[in-house]
Amino acid sequence: MNRSTRNQTLMGWLLLLPAMAIFALMIFYPFINSIFISFTNRNLLYAKSAFIGFDNYRKLFSDPNTLFLIWTTVKFVFLATLMPFAIGLIWALLMNQKFKGSEFVRGLTLVNWIIPGIAIGFLWSWIFNGDYGILNALLGKLGLIDKNVIWFGGKQTSMLAVVTARTWQMFPWYMAFIMGGLQGVSNDQCEAARIDGVNNLQMFRHVIIPAIKPVLILILLLGTIGNLQHFDLINVMTGGGPERATSTFATEVYKKAFKEYSVGRAASLGVIWAMMLSLFSIFYLKRIKED
Amino acid sequence: MFQKTLGFRIFFWSFLLVIGFFAFFPQLWMISTSLKPATEMFSFSFFKYFDFSNLKRVLSDRTFLTYLRNGIVVAVASSVCSTVVSVLAGYSFSKFRFKGRKTVMALIMVSQAFPQGLLLLSLYPMMQKVGMLDTLPSIILAYIAFTLPVGTWTLKAYFDQVPQSLMEAARVDGSSEWRTMFQIIIPLAVPGMMTIAIYSFVWAWNDLLYALTLISSTANRTLASGMVFTFTGEGGNDWIGMMAASVIASIPVAAIFVFLQRYFIAGLTAGAVKG
Numbered sequence: 001m002n003r004s005t006r007n008q009t010l011m012g013w014l015l016l017l018p019a020m021a022i023f024a025l026m027i028f029y030p031f032i033n034s035i036f037i038s039f040t041n042r043n044l045l046y047a048k049s050a051f052i053g054f055d056n057y058r059k060l061f062s063d064p065n066t067l068f069l070i071w072t073t074v075k076f077v078f079l080a081t082l083m084p085f086a087i088g089l090i091w092a093l094l095m096n097q098k099f100k101g102s103e104f105v106r107g108l109t110l111v112n113w114i115i116p117g118i119a120i121g122f123l124w125s126w127i128f129n130g131d132y133g134i135l136n137a138l139l140g141k142l143g144l145i146d147k148n149v150i151w152f153g154g155k156q157t158s159m160l161a162v163v164t165a166r167t168w169q170m171f172p173w174y175m176a177f178i179m180g181g182l183q184g185v186s187n188d189q190c191e192a193a194r195i196d197g198v199n200n201l202q203m204f205r206h207v208i209i210p211a212i213k214p215v216l217i218l219i220l221l222l223g224t225i226g227n228l229q230h231f232d233l234i235n236v237m238t239g240g241g242p243e244r245a246t247s248t249f250a251t252e253v254y255k256k257a258f259k260e261y262s263v264g265r266a267a268s269l270g271v272i273w274a275m276m277l278s279l280f281s282i283f284y285l286k287r288i289k290e291d
Numbered sequence: 292m293f294q295k296t297l298g299f300r301i302f303f304w305s306f307l308l309v310i311g312f313f314a315f316f317p318q319l320w321m322i323s324t325s326l327k328p329a330t331e332m333f334s335f336s337f338f339k340y341f342d343f344s345n346l347k348r349v350l351s352d353r354t355f356l357t358y359l360r361n362g363i364v365v366a367v368a369s370s371v372c373s374t375v376v377s378v379l380a381g382y383s384f385s386k387f388r389f390k391g392r393k394t395v396m397a398l399i400m401v402s403q404a405f406p407q408g409l410l411l412l413s414l415y416p417m418m419q420k421v422g423m424l425d426t427l428p429s430i431i432l433a434y435i436a437f438t439l440p441v442g443t444w445t446l447k448a449y450f451d452q453v454p455q456s457l458m459e460a461a462r463v464d465g466s467s468e469w470r471t472m473f474q475i476i477i478p479l480a481v482p483g484m485m486t487i488a489i490y491s492f493v494w495a496w497n498d499l500l501y502a503l504t505l506i507s508s509t510a511n512r513t514l515a516s517g518m519v520f521t522f523t524g525e526g527g528n529d530w531i532g533m534m535a536a537s538v539i540a541s542i543p544v545a546a547i548f549v550f551l552q553r554y555f556i557a558g559l560t561a562g563a564v565k566g
Contacts, residue, residue: 009389020395022439023439026432028402030409030410030417031413034409037413087313091306094306094310097303107552108318114545115497115541116514116537119518119536119537122534126321126530126533129530134320134335168314182292190292199296204293208292232500236499236519250406253406253412254411257415263412267412270412274406274409277405281403281404284404
């Protein structure tokens with residue numbers, strides 16, 4: 001090894017040292033350790049725990065609640081990714097028109113995304129409030145309902161409320177990425193298509209969508225990963241209820257570990273959760289490597 | 292991009308109104324509710340009252356002020372530490388070639404997808420063992436760790452843009468590696484550092500899961516988790532108080548965002564797309 005390579009190696013690792021220390025301590029070790037915990041009967045209330053093999057997993061797979069949890073998680077992730085994606089795409093197209101004040105409007109939209117989840121959770125709980133919420137009042141005035149809907153009482157309506165809040169929070173994020181993608185659509189290409197006589201819809205489908213497709217796939221992946229991890233809004237608005245109808249892996253692992261104290265079982269659920277996540281992150285890694 | 296046909300105009304205006312209402316009415320409803328007198332809590336009036344006593348009431352509450360202070364301390368500390376650590380790591384990845392570099396880079400990237408709830412199951416007993424449970428550093432460390440992947444990759448992208456010739460020139464001039472790094476290259480990445488500083492600040496300010504579990508005493512709670520405790524049970528029907536607290540919790544991040552927007556959007560999207 002010559003002097004320069006040795007120098008590079010030394011400096012390279014030296015600069016990495018703080019990051020590696022934090023990474024090892026706060027992410028890598030806990031990850032491995034949590035997998036280990038999933039094979040124990042660890043409980044938050046007792047200091048001692050024993051190795052119990054695959055017992056936690058066996059219980060998990062024989063529990064009908066697990067299947068239901070996977071179903072509600074998939075439902076939440078699917079809706080909470082596609083809804084804000086669609087609205088974010090339309091909003092990006094509108095904001096890209098660069099009308100007077102569009103920059104201000106764009107900035108104001110992003111406020112939804114930047115403010116704390118707790119504030120958003122409170123706000124939408126208030127809007128969806130069955131007795132005094134503004135949503136019931138508005139729907140009543142429009143003649144769409146004749147008596148108040150108790151949104152957080154029903155399973156489907158609870159899911160609707162949570163997904164709506166998440167959509168409100170996240171569509172600006174999708175918009176920001178899509179606007180970045182739209183900047184890369186060349187004017188020449190649009191002009192050329194126009195001369196060929198394409199209309200707006202064709203322009204959108206055959207020129208714009210193909211041009212921003214890499215960004216769209218990327219944010220769908222990142223959005224899915226984010227929703228699989230999402231905790232705040234569900235925890236604040238419904239706590240996973242009623243009757244687990246809005247539970248996801250994120251809220252269920254938290255509940256099992258910190259409300260029921262069975263950390264071992266929570267960990268086994270968490271490992272399955274991690275596998276679901278890794279599926280999407282492999283896709284994500286592949287995508288950014290290609291670009 | 293589009294021809295302004297009649298169809299386009301209808302599309303444009305209808306969606307501008309509908310999505311605009313969906314986006315902005317709730318923001319305004321939050322503010323409007325926070326400004327109502329208690330007797331008007333259940334009225335559907337919209338910006339009819341401008342009663343600032345609710346905001347004053349929340350802001351003069353001792354406990355709330357403790358939460359607020361802790362929230363600021365945690366967010367600032369996380370932001371500064373995360374930026375420094377990310378700068379060093381991003382620089383290392385961008386400017387040095389060494390064995391194991393690619394593996395470490397991939398590992399840091401993949402870690403983003405580890406479920407935070409799963410890590411928490413080990414971090415909780417770990418913090419307990421070293422006596423750091425219920426201390427601010429415990430969550431600060433967690434926030435640094437979680438913002439590290441995006442931080443490192445975004446800053447690496449910034450350093451990659453600095454031409455190699457600039458470093459060569461500095462070397463020829465006899466500048467040491469350290470001087471080149473701190474006096475020539477790092478100053479060029481200030482916009483990227485701003486991005487990460489804001490990103491980590493917002494993350495720490497908004498986080499609920501870790502603040503809810505690793506912190507157990509009122510004296511150490513941050514704003515987000517403190518609000519959960521203030522407004523559950525009996526406080527759960529104080530919608531005016533909840534909206535007032537929400538407005539106060541939103542102001543710092545919204546303000547930072549409005550003033551520093553240009554750093555934020557371009558920087559973050561670039562980091563995630565280019566990697």
